[in-house]
Amino acid sequence: MLYREAGQFKASYAEDSQIFPIRQDKIGFWLLMLAFGVAVPLLANEYWLKAILIPVLIFSLAAIGLNILTGYAGQLSLGSAAFMAVGAFAAYNFILRIEGMPFLVAIILAGLTAALVGILFGLPSLRIKGFYLAVATLAAQFFIVWALVKFPWFSNNSSSGVVTAQDVTILGYTFATPEAKYVLTFLIVAFMALLAKNMVRSSTGRAWMAVRDMDVAAQVIGFRLMRTKLLAFAVSSFYCGVAGALYAYTYIGTVEPEGFNLDLSFKILFMIIIGGVGSIMGSFLGAAFIVLLPIFLDNFVPMIFGDSLGAGFVSNFQLIVFGGLIIFFLIVEPHGLARLWQIAKEKLRLWPFPH
Amino acid sequence: MARQIGDVIVDLQNISLRFGGVKALTDISFDVREHEVRSIIGPNGAGKSSMLNVINGVYHPQEGQIFFKGALRPKMEPHEAAEQGIARTFQNIALFKGMTVLDNIMTGRNLKMKCNFLQHALYWGAAQKEEIAHRIKVEEVIEFLEIQDIRKTPVGRLPYGLQKRVELARALAAEPHILLLDEPMAGMNVEEKQDMCRFILDVNDHYGTTIVLIEHDMGVVMDISDRVVVLDYGKKIGDGVPEDVKNNPEVIKAYLGTSH
Ligand SMILES: Nc1ncnc2c1ncn2[C@@H]1O[C@H](COP(=O)(O)OP(=O)(O)OP(=O)(O)O)[C@@H](O)[C@H]1O
Ligand SMILES: [Mg+2]
Numbered sequence: 091m092l093y094r095e096a097g098q099f100k101a102s103y104a105e106d107s108q109i110f111p112i113r114q115d116k117i118g119f120w121l122l123m124l125a126f127g128v129a130v131p132l133l134a135n136e137y138w139l140k141a142i143l144i145p146v147l148i149f150s151l152a153a154i155g156l157n158i159l160t161g162y163a164g165q166l167s168l169g170s171a172a173f174m175a176v177g178a179f180a181a182y183n184f185i186l187r188i189e190g191m192p193f194l195v196a197i198i199l200a201g202l203t204a205a206l207v208g209i210l211f212g213l214p215s216l217r218i219k220g221f222y223l224a225v226a227t228l229a230a231q232f233f234i235v236w237a238l239v240k241f242p243w244f245s246n247n248s249s250s251g252v253v254t255a256q257d258v259t260i261l262g263y264t265f266a267t268p269e270a271k272y273v274l275t276f277l278i279v280a281f282m283a284l285l286a287k288n289m290v291r292s293s294t295g296r297a298w299m300a301v302r303d304m305d306v307a308a309q310v311i312g313f314r315l316m317r318t319k320l321l322a323f324a325v326s327s328f329y330c331g332v333a334g335a336l337y338a339y340t341y342i343g344t345v346e347p348e349g350f351n352l353d354l355s356f357k358i359l360f361m362i363i364i365g366g367v368g369s370i371m372g373s374f375l376g377a378a379f380i381v382l383l384p385i386f387l388d389n390f391v392p393m394i395f396g397d398s399l400g401a402g403f404v405s406n407f408q409l410i411v412f413g414g415l416i417i418f419f420l421i422v423e424p425h426g427l428a429r430l431w432q433i434a435k436e437k438l439r440l441w442p443f444p445h
Numbered sequence: 446m447a448r449q450i451g452d453v454i455v456d457l458q459n460i461s462l463r464f465g466g467v468k469a470l471t472d473i474s475f476d477v478r479e480h481e482v483r484s485i486i487g488p489n490g491a492g493k494s495s496m497l498n499v500i501n502g503v504y505h506p507q508e509g510q511i512f513f514k515g516a517l518r519p520k521m522e523p524h525e526a527a528e529q530g531i532a533r534t535f536q537n538i539a540l541f542k543g544m545t546v547l548d549n550i551m552t553g554r555n556l557k558m559k560c561n562f563l564q565h566a567l568y569w570g571a572a573q574k575e576e577i578a579h580r581i582k583v584e585e586v587i588e589f590l591e592i593q594d595i596r597k598t599p600v601g602r603l604p605y606g607l608q609k610r611v612e613l614a615r616a617l618a619a620e621p622h623i624l625l626l627d628e629p630m631a632g633m634n635v636e637e638k639q640d641m642c643r644f645i646l647d648v649n650d651h652y653g654t655t656i657v658l659i660e661h662d663m664g665v666v667m668d669i670s671d672r673v674v675v676l677d678y679g680k681k682i683g684d685g686v687p688e689d690v691k692n693n694p695e696v697i698k699a700y701l702g703t704s705h
């Protein structure tokens with residue numbers, strides 16, 4: 091009785107194409123927004139905000155970026171972290187070099203810079219697909235990080251290559267506390283997630299999915315392959331770029347190339363595999379899962395197996411669980427947690443009568 | 446019938462198409478007139494699908510010329526053909542597997558949708574208005590093809606016959622001038638075939654859509670075509686109204702000579 095769509099008739103196509111056509115979903119969504127937007131910053135302690143909630147939000151944004159490119163447009167990429175790096179360094183340099191640069195404008199410019207770089211590295215996708223394209227994006231990953239280390243200009247000639255991110259100030263207010271940084275991150279990520287959801291449910295998203303599912307047919311009905319693919323690279327990199335800038339400014343507080351390595355690119359890929367390929371909500375689930383799993387295992391493995399095993403075992407155990415989960419999702423449920431959630435809801439809708 | 450056959454709209458002259466050593470089409474000329482149902486028949490591997498692929502720019506013939514609405518048509522890409530009002534269905538269903546029936550059919554209207562990705566991102570306003578306007582058109586097609594109850598179903602879950610129908614819906618959503626149909630009834634039972642015939646004739650009749658049809662079922666072809674062209678091993682061996690083609694000795698020989 092709690093989760094039913096009976097009696098909720100759609101009187102117009104506008105109602106029928108809502109993001110949450112079922113009333114319970116909509117209520118649930120707004121409760122979640124209230125919880126994460128208001129309750130969390132009031133209640134959560136510093137550790138939770140800094141070590142869990144802020145990174146989950148930022149990785150969710152990067153995962154949305156990769157999901158647009160890989161999940162929706164079908165172009166596999168191993169360069170997400172590099173596009174994050176472009177965003178982080180671009181934001182740093184825009185704020186550093188342009189007097190009075192507003193933070194939000196810098197964030198947008200950082201995204202646009204990443205988008206341009208994304209288009210450049212997306213050009214090979216017009217010729218190559220799948221595995222070979224993944225290798226080309228791998229080249230982007232290494233080249234970009236190499237260039238950021240190689241040319242000290244990017245880090246303002248700092249001797250260590252690590253620079254402290256400037257203060258985050260909007261309209262005279264400085265976001266200094268973890269709570270303030272969390273709220274800012276939350277608002278940006280929520281807004282951009284909404285924009286992404288809107289794109290994927292419109293003609294733009296259908297173009298991406300058409301190219302993903304069958305590119306010849308997509309062309310035959312009038313989609314332009316080049317435009318569609320490059321737009322996916324641009325938008326995807328924009329999202330990764332903004333995520334990278336937030337990573338530097340509201341998460342770790344420094345700008346450095348090191349964190350944006352291949353490991354991170356793979357992590358983001360795992361987020362969308364586990365969370366759900368081709369799902370905005372899945373991007374959040376995947377990011378939360380990948381951030382929380384190690385913390386969970388850190389705390390629970392010693393509890394179950396005792397302390398005697400040592401830290402080495404715990405971290406190896408993590409890798410085993412990770413690998414196992416990824417194989418599980420790839421084989422059993424390629425649409426990830428988001429799909430499992432959907433199946434659960436379908437079951438709930440019929441419960442307690444299975445048919 | 447209200448419809449009247451018009452002028453030549455597509456004119457193919459001396460088309461030859463090769464894939465390496467394989468001659469898919471050899472020196473083929475034929476034309477399609479506005480509003481007619483023009484069928485292409487022939488045994489397996491005769492070059493029928495290749496012919497459609499030449500018409501909408503998927504394949505580019507090595508030799509020959511294509512005139513479209515009276516003007517010489519330079520090398521054309523498939524999306525340009527779509528812009529000119531040519532839509533098609535494929536022999537092997539080419540639906541977008543990861544999308545619902547509704548979304549698949551909505552893609553058919555992409556050329557008529559003018560909002561850009563930024564408007565889509567903001568959605569409320571221009572993009573939503575456009576989306577709804579086109580949804581109304583798509584619903585007309587859905588109703589016409591009698592597929593209302595599957596609109597929210599992912600196409601991959603549908604049986605073969607319905608998938609073919611959805612593919613036709615996607616092509617019709619574009620409101621094409623010319624509709625290329627590659628074996629739309631293959632693998633269907635008698636009832637499904639009758640439905641499909643009815644849809645094709647209705648489209649032709651109501652909207653005046655020119656139809657180029659590839660079909661193996663001779664009964665159907667002779668029944669609904671205005672003119673028929675016959676291919677064999679990439680060569681044209683017959684062309685004309687169904688009566689003439691049926692009695693053409695070369696055509697009879699080609700059909701008796703193969704497993705058909
Ligand atoms: N893309 C391609 N690459 C190589 N050869 C091709 C290609 N497309 C078609 N051919 C060849 O061209 C010839 C004609 O093929 P086509 O598909 O046009 O025949 P068809 O008349 O549609 O046959 P069917 O009734 O089996 O659909 C065949 O020998 C086929 O192998
Ligand atoms: Mg064929």
